[in-house]
Amino acid sequence: MAHNRKLISDQDFQEAMDRQFAIRVFQDDHVVDSGGTISRFDDQIVVVQSSLSELGYHSRKACEFFGMRKK
Template sequence: MANRKLITEQDFQEAMDRQVHVRVFQDDQIVDSGVVIIRFTDTFIVTQSGVSDVTYHDRKGCEFFEMRRR
């Protein structure tokens, strides 16, 4: 797997549109993995891993990586 860091509005929009799996880091630790982005603003990213499992991540305090298969 190759990981691509999501930074720009376009990065987040593409990841959301394609429903790719994302890994989320905060303070150099994985806090979420295998989730999809369902919404984003300039202050937070909302991810979902199941029907009722929704998490809000601070956009400035976290790093987001698209998980791609090679």
């Protein structure tokens, strides 16, 4: 069973990126991205890679991010 954890701080995003947690991204209470991993982030943007050639660019202010890790 997966454990969902909201990613808020830079430390949260760094841990999710280092451990390659699957990420769910919500915007306006809708899932806009799911299952990818964080490839980069900064104060404004989080880049989520879903496949070899598919990248999603999401605003940190407009979206909520959750890391899904196995218990």
